[in-house]
Amino acid sequence: MVTSVTVDRTLALLWRNHRPLAPAAKGAGRRPSLDVNEVVATGIRLADSDGLAAASMGRVAKELGVGTMTLYTYVPSKDELLELMVDQVLGERELPGPGEPRTGDWRAQIELYSVQTQLMFSRHPWLSQVSPIRPPAGPGLLAGREYLLSVVSTLNLTPHDTNTAALAISTYVDSAASLAAESQLIERTSGQSHDAWWMDRSDLWETYFDVERHPAMTAIWNAGGFTAGPNEVAAESYSYGLNRLLDGIELKVQ
Amino acid sequence: MVTSVTVDRTLALLWRNHRPLAPAAKGAGRRPSLDVNEVVATGIRLADSDGLAAASMGRVAKELGVGTMTLYTYVPSKDELLELMVDQVLGERELPGPGEPRTGDWRAQIELYSVQTQLMFSRHPWLSQVSPIRPPAGPGLLAGREYLLSVVSTLNLTPHDTNTAALAISTYVDSAASLAAESQLIERTSGQSHDAWWMDRSDLWETYFDVERHPAMTAIWNAGGFTAGPNEVAAESYSYGLNRLLDGIELKVQ
DNA sequence: ATCAATTCTCGTAGGGTATACGAGAATTTG
């Protein structure tokens, strides 16, 4: 199979800091001027400061002072570089591993996952622009899943339900954190707050909004239910939703 | 303000089928060969069949048999065209409006929102690649929010909490539907099922996975908790999570 | 000292994207 070779190479790169990369290449040949970690770190740094588009092959190469094509010695393609960047930051979440001390009940431990994930997205907003389908099969991803499964395991659900519940939680938390990061990113890069953005659209209410067609919205508006700004509402609805989800899970345990 | 002019134009385009577009332009000048609806419909059709990238200005123009720059007569920019496409499909969800008959309790009505949203994403998978932050302020978006708020309003929460709960629900449902659509899209365009994708990575477990470092995963694995395929697990965790979320909300009502 | 083998380096070329600008074509009104 052709793909298997590529996949094997990618797996080896992802786990490069856990298992020795290759037979170490001691023989003849020109010495490399970089290593994979430098390339990945530069990609992350550029994406952090100038957006995901800035982590282009050309820009990363320029930053490292080499020709664009030189990067292809260290990384098979742009897609693989992105995978390495993602697994790297997934692994930077500070979550206790097996045997390490934990504080609080299971809900507090889920909260830690939530906080660390939000912190990760807020430090690396470009993550919100990367698809979470078919994530990098590296140490960072596995560490996160292990932590979450270990917490949910304490509820003594069936193994199958443990997996289901953990996935429901991580989907909710990861999606919301991704949205929050994207939201902040857009405020920064557009130079316009969401408040100001809605202000710009005040004509929506004055000219186009039809009270007859939107009685529920109108009622809530008149009762002062829309006074908070977009960011506060989003943050509040996130923790409200997470707490209701955990309530619902707890309800099924007893 | 410069932006206001653009925004006004976009709002007028979004609401073009509700309020007459402009003073109708009866005077002199060359007659237009297209109208906005044709452009939007063509963009949607191309994106549906060949992916979001196929809805490029050049491709849409070619499909309509005109030069690329001609489109800019009908639509201010690519971004605005995408907004129009999105609001169009948001409005195609079949949700009862005010005064129209509804069936079942509030949970069944939330379920309807969930089903219609999933249907929308499954018919228009490219939606999963469009950011839901700063959505088009058009009739389609407002109809969806009105429906959801009208359902949650029947719970008699405070107006503020009604808004918070509705947002938590729509964030969960929309995110999950988006992920499901993206997941299917990737299976189709890559020509490889997720099962096959994981098979390709069997080396992960054989070569790199460390049992010591992942006891919770190992335990669930050994107990047969991972037997279902990725798609089944995702679907199951979605409805599990939604039901637990609604349980949690109901719990707070009483 | 020289040569072969090996490995890293990187310029060029090709096919894609959105859109500012301005000249030209078509149509109605006076």
Add this chain to the structure above:
DNA sequence: CAAATTCTCGTATACCCTACGAGAATTGAT
């Protein structure tokens, strides 16, 4: 029939990724 108005669209610019292949650097053997 000329003026005014509106739509049409070719050209040019500045990015993106990466296949290919020639050249440079290094080691070990003779």
